[in-house]
Amino acid sequence: VAGGFRLTPMDALVLIGHGSPLAGANRDMLRVAAALTRRDRPVSTCTVDRAEPDLPGLVAAHAAAGARRVVVVPWLLQLGRHLVEDIPRAVAAARTAAPGVQVVQADPLGFDELLVQLVERRIAGALDAAPAVGPPVVHLVGAGPGDPGMVTVRARELVATCDCLIHDRLVPPELLALAPSTAVLHPVGKHGWGEAVAQAAINELLVACAGRHRRVVRLKGGDPLVFGRAGEEIDALAATGIAVEIVPGVTSGLGAAAALGLPLTRRGTASSLAFATGRCHDDGAGPDWRAIAQVDTVILYMAARNLAAHCAALVAAGRSGGTPACAVQWATRPEQRTVVGTLADLAKQVAAAGLGSPLLVIVGAAAGNRTCPPP
Ligand SMILES: C[S@@+](CC[C@H](N)C(=O)[O-])C[C@H]1O[C@@H](n2cnc3c(N)ncnc32)[C@H](O)[C@@H]1O
Numbered sequence: 239v240a241g242g243f244r245l246t247p248m249d250a251l252v253l254i255g256h257g258s259p260l261a262g263a264n265r266d267m268l269r270v271a272a273a274l275t276r277r278d279r280p281v282s283t284c285t286v287d288r289a290e291p292d293l294p295g296l297v298a299a300h301a302a303a304g305a306r307r308v309v310v311v312p313w314l315l316q317l318g319r320h321l322v323e324d325i326p327r328a329v330a331a332a333r334t335a336a337p338g339v340q341v342v343q344a345d346p347l348g349f350d351e352l353l354v355q356l357v358e359r360r361i362a363g364a365l366d367a368a369p370a371v372g373p374p375v376v377h378l379v380g381a382g383p384g385d386p387g388m389v390t391v392r393a394r395e396l397v398a399t400c401d402c403l404i405h406d407r408l409v410p411p412e413l414l415a416l417a418p419s420t421a422v423l424h425p426v427g428k429h430g431w432g433e434a435v436a437q438a439a440i441n442e443l444l445v446a447c448a449g450r451h452r453r454v455v456r457l458k459g460g461d462p463l464v465f466g467r468a469g470e471e472i473d474a475l476a477a478t479g480i481a482v483e484i485v486p487g488v489t490s491g492l493g494a495a496a497a498l499g500l501p502l503t504r505r506g507t508a509s510s511l512a513f514a515t516g517r518c519h520d521d522g523a524g525p526d527w528r529a530i531a532q533v534d535t536v537i538l539y540m541a542a543r544n545l546a547a548h549c550a551a552l553v554a555a556g557r558s559g560g561t562p563a564c565a566v567q568w569a570t571r572p573e574q575r576t577v578v579g580t581l582a583d584l585a586k587q588v589a590a591a592g593l594g595s596p597l598l599v600i601v602g603a604a605a606g607n608r609t610c611p612p613p
Pocket of ligand 1: 538566
Protein backbone atom coordinates (compact mmCIF):
# COMPACT_ATOMS: atom_id res chain seq x y z
CA VAL A 239 0.00 0.00 0.00
CA ALA A 240 1.22 3.48 -0.84
CA GLY A 241 3.43 5.10 1.77
CA GLY A 242 3.98 1.73 3.47
CA PHE A 243 1.17 2.39 5.92
CA ARG A 244 -1.00 -0.38 7.19
CA LEU A 245 -4.61 0.05 6.15
CA THR A 246 -7.49 -1.18 8.28
CA PRO A 247 -11.13 -1.28 7.20
CA MET A 248 -11.96 2.09 8.79
CA ASP A 249 -12.17 5.64 7.56
CA ALA A 250 -8.92 6.51 5.89
CA LEU A 251 -6.87 9.64 5.66
CA VAL A 252 -4.73 11.07 2.88
CA LEU A 253 -2.37 13.94 3.61
CA ILE A 254 -1.60 15.85 0.46
CA GLY A 255 1.39 18.19 0.52
CA HIS A 256 3.02 20.50 -1.97
CA GLY A 257 5.85 18.22 -3.01
CA SER A 258 9.39 19.04 -3.97
CA PRO A 259 12.23 17.35 -5.85
CA LEU A 260 14.45 17.99 -2.82
CA ALA A 261 15.19 14.89 -0.79
CA GLY A 262 13.42 14.96 2.58
CA ALA A 263 11.30 17.98 1.69
CA ASN A 264 8.11 16.30 2.87
CA ARG A 265 9.61 14.65 5.92
CA ASP A 266 7.34 16.68 8.27
CA MET A 267 4.23 15.41 6.53
CA LEU A 268 5.54 11.83 6.55
CA ARG A 269 6.25 12.02 10.27
CA VAL A 270 2.74 13.25 11.02
CA ALA A 271 1.31 10.51 8.83
CA ALA A 272 3.39 7.92 10.71
CA ALA A 273 2.19 9.32 14.06
CA LEU A 274 -1.43 9.15 12.91
CA THR A 275 -0.92 5.61 11.67
CA ARG A 276 0.34 4.58 15.09
CA ARG A 277 -3.13 5.49 16.30
CA ASP A 278 -4.40 2.70 14.07
CA ARG A 279 -5.73 4.93 11.33
CA PRO A 280 -5.09 4.07 7.72
CA VAL A 281 -3.06 7.02 6.52
CA SER A 282 -1.23 7.66 3.32
CA THR A 283 0.48 10.63 1.76
CA CYS A 284 0.93 12.16 -1.64
CA THR A 285 1.90 15.47 -3.12
CA VAL A 286 0.44 17.84 -5.64
CA ASP A 287 3.61 18.34 -7.66
CA ARG A 288 4.74 14.73 -8.03
CA ALA A 289 2.99 12.10 -10.06
CA GLU A 290 3.44 9.11 -7.71
CA PRO A 291 1.56 8.16 -5.68
CA ASP A 292 -1.50 9.92 -7.03
CA LEU A 293 -4.61 10.71 -5.03
CA PRO A 294 -7.10 8.63 -7.10
CA GLY A 295 -4.74 5.64 -6.82
CA LEU A 296 -4.44 6.03 -3.05
CA VAL A 297 -8.20 6.39 -2.58
CA ALA A 298 -8.74 3.27 -4.70
CA ALA A 299 -6.20 1.40 -2.52
CA HIS A 300 -7.98 2.52 0.66
CA ALA A 301 -11.31 1.46 -0.86
CA ALA A 302 -9.87 -1.94 -1.76
CA ALA A 303 -8.73 -2.30 1.87
CA GLY A 304 -12.28 -1.64 3.06
CA ALA A 305 -12.44 2.11 3.70
CA ARG A 306 -15.82 3.63 3.07
CA ARG A 307 -14.79 7.23 3.64
CA VAL A 308 -11.49 8.92 2.80
CA VAL A 309 -10.66 12.35 4.17
CA VAL A 310 -8.14 14.33 2.10
CA VAL A 311 -6.20 16.81 4.27
CA PRO A 312 -4.17 19.50 2.48
CA TRP A 313 -0.85 19.65 4.32
CA LEU A 314 0.15 23.24 5.18
CA LEU A 315 -0.83 24.64 1.80
CA GLN A 316 -1.79 28.27 1.47
CA LEU A 317 -4.73 29.52 -0.52
CA GLY A 318 -3.71 29.25 -4.16
CA ARG A 319 -3.99 27.16 -7.28
CA HIS A 320 -3.22 23.84 -5.53
CA LEU A 321 -5.90 24.37 -2.93
CA VAL A 322 -8.67 25.68 -5.13
CA GLU A 323 -7.96 23.84 -8.39
CA ASP A 324 -5.49 20.95 -8.29
CA ILE A 325 -6.66 19.19 -5.15
CA PRO A 326 -10.42 19.52 -5.90
CA ARG A 327 -9.67 18.12 -9.39
CA ALA A 328 -7.76 15.18 -7.90
CA VAL A 329 -10.58 14.61 -5.38
CA ALA A 330 -13.10 14.53 -8.23
CA ALA A 331 -10.91 12.03 -10.09
CA ALA A 332 -10.65 9.92 -6.90
CA ARG A 333 -14.44 9.85 -6.60
CA THR A 334 -14.63 8.53 -10.16
CA ALA A 335 -11.88 5.98 -9.46
CA ALA A 336 -13.62 4.70 -6.31
CA PRO A 337 -17.35 5.30 -6.75
CA GLY A 338 -18.38 3.43 -3.59
CA VAL A 339 -16.24 5.65 -1.36
CA GLN A 340 -17.11 9.05 0.10
CA VAL A 341 -14.12 11.33 -0.55
CA VAL A 342 -14.08 14.53 1.52
CA GLN A 343 -11.63 17.42 1.29
CA ALA A 344 -10.81 18.91 4.69
CA ASP A 345 -10.19 22.58 5.35
CA PRO A 346 -6.49 23.45 5.00
CA LEU A 347 -4.51 23.31 8.24
CA GLY A 348 -2.99 26.69 7.57
CA PHE A 349 -6.35 28.42 8.18
CA ASP A 350 -6.94 26.92 11.61
CA GLU A 351 -6.90 29.21 14.67
CA LEU A 352 -5.27 26.36 16.59
CA LEU A 353 -2.29 26.55 14.25
CA VAL A 354 -2.00 30.27 14.99
CA GLN A 355 -2.12 29.52 18.73
CA LEU A 356 0.53 26.85 18.28
CA VAL A 357 2.81 29.31 16.48
CA GLU A 358 2.26 31.82 19.31
CA ARG A 359 3.15 29.18 21.89
CA ARG A 360 6.31 28.40 19.99
CA ILE A 361 7.24 32.11 19.85
CA ALA A 362 6.66 32.47 23.59
CA GLY A 363 8.68 29.31 24.25
CA ALA A 364 11.56 30.54 22.11
CA LEU A 365 11.58 33.88 23.91
CA ASP A 366 11.44 32.22 27.33
CA ALA A 367 14.35 30.00 26.43
CA ALA A 368 16.39 32.83 24.92
CA PRO A 369 19.25 33.97 27.08
CA ALA A 370 18.84 37.51 28.41
CA VAL A 371 20.73 39.95 26.22
CA GLY A 372 22.54 42.80 27.86
CA PRO A 373 21.56 44.57 31.04
CA PRO A 374 17.89 45.07 31.93
CA VAL A 375 16.09 48.03 30.38
CA VAL A 376 13.00 49.91 31.45
CA HIS A 377 11.16 51.77 28.71
CA LEU A 378 9.90 55.10 29.98
CA VAL A 379 7.12 55.90 27.57
CA GLY A 380 4.85 58.91 27.00
CA ALA A 381 1.23 57.99 26.36
CA GLY A 382 0.20 61.36 24.91
CA PRO A 383 -2.53 63.70 26.11
CA GLY A 384 -5.42 61.25 26.06
CA ASP A 385 -6.50 60.83 22.45
CA PRO A 386 -5.33 57.32 21.50
CA GLY A 387 -4.51 58.67 18.04
CA MET A 388 -1.81 60.88 19.57
CA VAL A 389 0.40 58.00 20.66
CA THR A 390 3.75 57.36 18.99
CA VAL A 391 4.36 54.25 16.90
CA ARG A 392 7.15 53.24 19.31
CA ALA A 393 4.83 53.57 22.32
CA ARG A 394 2.22 51.33 20.68
CA GLU A 395 4.89 48.80 19.73
CA LEU A 396 6.33 48.68 23.26
CA VAL A 397 2.94 48.39 24.96
CA ALA A 398 1.83 45.67 22.55
CA THR A 399 4.92 43.57 23.28
CA CYS A 400 5.57 44.26 26.96
CA ASP A 401 5.33 41.64 29.67
CA CYS A 402 5.08 44.17 32.48
CA LEU A 403 3.29 47.54 32.33
CA ILE A 404 3.44 50.09 35.13
CA HIS A 405 1.08 52.91 34.29
CA ASP A 406 -0.35 56.19 35.54
CA ARG A 407 -3.98 57.18 35.73
CA LEU A 408 -3.93 59.59 32.78
CA VAL A 409 -3.09 57.11 30.05
CA PRO A 410 -5.62 56.33 27.33
CA PRO A 411 -7.47 53.10 28.14
CA GLU A 412 -7.33 52.28 24.42
CA LEU A 413 -3.53 52.11 24.70
CA LEU A 414 -3.63 49.88 27.78
CA ALA A 415 -5.93 47.55 25.88
CA LEU A 416 -3.07 46.82 23.45
CA ALA A 417 -1.02 45.12 26.18
CA PRO A 418 -0.81 41.35 25.74
CA SER A 419 -3.27 39.44 27.92
CA THR A 420 -0.27 37.75 29.53
CA ALA A 421 1.34 41.05 30.62
CA VAL A 422 1.35 42.00 34.30
CA LEU A 423 -0.27 45.43 34.80
CA HIS A 424 0.53 47.70 37.77
CA PRO A 425 -1.71 50.79 37.98
CA VAL A 426 0.14 53.28 40.16
CA GLY A 427 -1.77 56.41 39.23
CA LYS A 428 -1.92 59.40 41.47
CA HIS A 429 -5.20 61.28 41.65
CA GLY A 430 -4.77 65.01 42.17
CA TRP A 431 -2.91 65.53 45.40
CA GLY A 432 -3.67 62.12 46.86
CA GLU A 433 -0.91 59.64 46.11
CA ALA A 434 -2.31 56.23 45.16
CA VAL A 435 1.17 54.72 45.38
CA ALA A 436 4.03 56.65 46.97
CA GLN A 437 6.81 57.62 44.56
CA ALA A 438 9.39 55.67 46.58
CA ALA A 439 7.25 52.54 46.22
CA ILE A 440 6.94 53.10 42.46
CA ASN A 441 10.73 53.40 42.21
CA GLU A 442 11.14 50.11 44.07
CA LEU A 443 8.50 48.44 41.93
CA LEU A 444 10.33 49.53 38.76
CA VAL A 445 13.61 48.05 39.95
CA ALA A 446 11.93 44.81 41.03
CA CYS A 447 10.04 44.45 37.75
CA ALA A 448 13.18 45.12 35.69
CA GLY A 449 14.77 42.14 37.42
CA ARG A 450 11.81 39.84 36.84
CA HIS A 451 10.52 40.71 33.38
CA ARG A 452 11.97 40.88 29.92
CA ARG A 453 10.18 43.99 28.64
CA VAL A 454 9.11 46.48 31.28
CA VAL A 455 7.20 49.57 30.15
CA ARG A 456 6.67 52.53 32.46
CA LEU A 457 3.81 54.42 30.83
CA LYS A 458 3.07 58.01 31.76
CA GLY A 459 0.48 60.47 30.48
CA GLY A 460 1.66 63.14 28.04
CA ASP A 461 5.44 63.29 27.86
CA PRO A 462 7.33 61.38 30.54
CA LEU A 463 9.83 64.19 31.09
CA VAL A 464 7.22 66.90 31.69
CA PHE A 465 5.98 67.03 35.30
CA GLY A 466 6.18 63.25 35.45
CA ARG A 467 8.75 62.71 38.23
CA ALA A 468 10.74 60.85 35.60
CA GLY A 469 14.01 62.11 37.08
CA GLU A 470 13.40 60.27 40.34
CA GLU A 471 12.55 57.05 38.54
CA ILE A 472 15.56 57.31 36.23
CA ASP A 473 17.83 57.94 39.25
CA ALA A 474 16.45 54.88 41.08
CA LEU A 475 16.94 52.67 38.02
CA ALA A 476 20.40 54.03 37.24
CA ALA A 477 21.48 53.43 40.85
CA THR A 478 20.93 49.70 40.30
CA GLY A 479 22.50 49.62 36.84
CA ILE A 480 19.24 49.45 34.92
CA ALA A 481 19.22 51.26 31.59
CA VAL A 482 16.31 53.47 30.55
CA GLU A 483 14.94 54.09 27.09
CA ILE A 484 12.89 57.29 26.95
CA VAL A 485 10.09 57.50 24.40
CA PRO A 486 8.64 61.02 24.23
CA GLY A 487 4.94 61.68 24.04
CA VAL A 488 2.74 64.64 23.13
CA THR A 489 2.55 66.63 26.35
CA SER A 490 -1.01 67.52 27.36
CA GLY A 491 -0.30 71.25 27.07
CA LEU A 492 0.48 70.89 23.38
CA GLY A 493 -2.43 68.48 22.93
CA ALA A 494 -4.76 71.06 24.48
CA ALA A 495 -3.42 73.88 22.29
CA ALA A 496 -3.97 71.74 19.21
CA ALA A 497 -7.44 70.70 20.31
CA LEU A 498 -8.41 74.35 20.79
CA GLY A 499 -6.58 75.64 17.71
CA LEU A 500 -4.36 78.03 19.69
CA PRO A 501 -0.99 79.02 18.19
CA LEU A 502 1.20 79.28 21.29
CA THR A 503 3.70 81.57 19.63
CA ARG A 504 2.98 84.27 17.08
CA ARG A 505 5.28 86.71 15.34
CA GLY A 506 5.08 90.07 17.07
CA THR A 507 2.89 89.06 20.01
CA ALA A 508 4.20 85.85 21.57
CA SER A 509 7.82 84.78 21.29
CA SER A 510 8.30 82.84 24.52
CA LEU A 511 6.51 79.84 25.95
CA ALA A 512 6.65 78.20 29.40
CA PHE A 513 5.39 74.92 30.79
CA ALA A 514 4.88 75.68 34.46
CA THR A 515 3.03 74.55 37.53
CA GLY A 516 1.91 76.38 40.62
CA ARG A 517 2.33 73.30 42.75
CA CYS A 518 4.79 73.71 45.54
CA HIS A 519 8.09 71.87 45.83
CA ASP A 520 8.46 69.26 48.57
CA ASP A 521 10.01 71.94 50.82
CA GLY A 522 6.86 74.06 50.43
CA ALA A 523 8.50 76.68 48.20
CA GLY A 524 6.28 77.90 45.37
CA PRO A 525 7.38 78.63 41.80
CA ASP A 526 9.06 81.86 40.76
CA TRP A 527 5.88 83.67 39.68
CA ARG A 528 7.88 86.75 38.61
CA ALA A 529 9.86 84.72 36.11
CA ILE A 530 6.74 82.89 34.90
CA ALA A 531 4.78 86.14 34.49
CA GLN A 532 7.47 87.41 32.08
CA VAL A 533 6.78 84.65 29.57
CA ASP A 534 4.35 85.50 26.74
CA THR A 535 2.42 82.23 26.76
CA VAL A 536 2.24 80.18 29.97
CA ILE A 537 0.78 76.70 30.18
CA LEU A 538 -0.01 75.81 33.76
CA TYR A 539 -0.17 72.12 34.63
CA MET A 540 -1.92 70.64 37.68
CA ALA A 541 -4.05 73.74 37.67
CA ALA A 542 -7.33 72.52 39.18
CA ARG A 543 -6.39 73.03 42.78
CA ASN A 544 -5.55 76.59 43.90
CA LEU A 545 -6.41 78.03 40.49
CA ALA A 546 -7.59 81.32 41.99
CA ALA A 547 -4.33 81.67 43.95
CA HIS A 548 -2.23 80.92 40.88
CA CYS A 549 -4.04 83.46 38.70
CA ALA A 550 -3.73 86.03 41.50
CA ALA A 551 -0.02 85.24 41.82
CA LEU A 552 0.50 85.97 38.12
CA VAL A 553 -1.35 89.29 38.45
CA ALA A 554 0.67 90.14 41.58
CA ALA A 555 3.82 89.34 39.61
CA GLY A 556 2.94 91.95 37.00
CA ARG A 557 0.58 90.32 34.52
CA SER A 558 -2.58 92.29 33.71
CA GLY A 559 -5.87 90.93 35.08
CA GLY A 560 -7.25 91.34 31.57
CA THR A 561 -4.77 88.83 30.08
CA PRO A 562 -6.69 86.17 28.16
CA ALA A 563 -6.71 82.79 29.89
CA CYS A 564 -8.45 79.51 29.20
CA ALA A 565 -8.86 76.28 31.12
CA VAL A 566 -9.19 72.84 29.52
CA GLN A 567 -10.23 69.65 31.26
CA TRP A 568 -9.62 66.26 29.65
CA ALA A 569 -8.00 67.85 26.60
CA THR A 570 -8.18 65.71 23.45
CA ARG A 571 -10.56 63.19 25.09
CA PRO A 572 -14.24 63.02 24.08
CA GLU A 573 -15.13 64.49 27.51
CA GLN A 574 -12.98 67.62 26.88
CA ARG A 575 -14.43 70.84 28.37
CA THR A 576 -13.15 74.38 28.03
CA VAL A 577 -13.69 77.70 29.75
CA VAL A 578 -12.33 80.95 28.25
CA GLY A 579 -11.86 84.14 30.28
CA THR A 580 -9.17 86.39 31.70
CA LEU A 581 -6.68 86.01 34.52
CA ALA A 582 -9.07 88.05 36.68
CA ASP A 583 -12.17 85.89 36.22
CA LEU A 584 -11.01 82.44 35.07
CA ALA A 585 -11.07 80.75 38.49
CA LYS A 586 -14.66 81.87 39.11
CA GLN A 587 -15.75 80.68 35.67
CA VAL A 588 -14.04 77.32 36.10
CA ALA A 589 -15.75 76.83 39.46
CA ALA A 590 -19.12 77.83 38.00
CA ALA A 591 -18.70 75.40 35.12
CA GLY A 592 -17.60 72.64 37.51
CA LEU A 593 -14.33 71.86 35.72
CA GLY A 594 -11.83 69.81 37.71
CA SER A 595 -8.72 67.68 37.36
CA PRO A 596 -7.06 66.98 34.98
CA LEU A 597 -6.98 70.65 34.14
CA LEU A 598 -4.59 72.83 32.15
CA VAL A 599 -4.61 76.61 31.97
CA ILE A 600 -3.20 78.57 29.06
CA VAL A 601 -2.39 82.22 29.80
CA GLY A 602 -1.45 84.95 27.33
CA ALA A 603 -2.65 86.45 24.05
CA ALA A 604 -2.61 82.90 22.64
CA ALA A 605 -5.48 81.91 24.93
CA GLY A 606 -7.80 84.40 23.24
CA ASN A 607 -6.49 83.63 19.81
CA ARG A 608 -8.43 80.64 18.60
CA THR A 609 -7.72 80.44 14.89
CA CYS A 610 -9.35 77.35 13.52
CA PRO A 611 -12.65 75.70 14.30
CA PRO A 612 -12.31 72.10 15.49
CA PRO A 613 -13.15 69.44 12.88
C1 LIG B 1 1.48 64.96 36.78
S1 LIG B 1 1.14 66.01 35.44
C2 LIG B 1 1.68 65.01 34.10
C3 LIG B 1 1.86 65.78 32.84
C4 LIG B 1 2.19 64.90 31.68
N1 LIG B 1 3.48 64.27 31.86
C5 LIG B 1 2.15 65.62 30.37
O1 LIG B 1 3.20 65.77 29.71
O2 LIG B 1 1.07 66.03 29.94
C6 LIG B 1 -0.61 65.86 35.39
C7 LIG B 1 -1.24 67.12 34.86
O3 LIG B 1 -1.18 67.14 33.45
C8 LIG B 1 -2.31 67.82 32.95
N2 LIG B 1 -3.03 66.91 32.06
C9 LIG B 1 -2.65 65.71 31.66
N3 LIG B 1 -3.50 65.23 30.76
C10 LIG B 1 -4.46 66.17 30.59
C11 LIG B 1 -5.62 66.28 29.78
N4 LIG B 1 -5.97 65.32 28.93
N5 LIG B 1 -6.35 67.41 29.87
C12 LIG B 1 -6.01 68.41 30.70
N6 LIG B 1 -4.93 68.35 31.49
C13 LIG B 1 -4.16 67.26 31.43
C14 LIG B 1 -3.15 68.24 34.13
O4 LIG B 1 -2.75 69.55 34.46
C15 LIG B 1 -2.71 67.25 35.17
O5 LIG B 1 -2.95 67.73 36.47
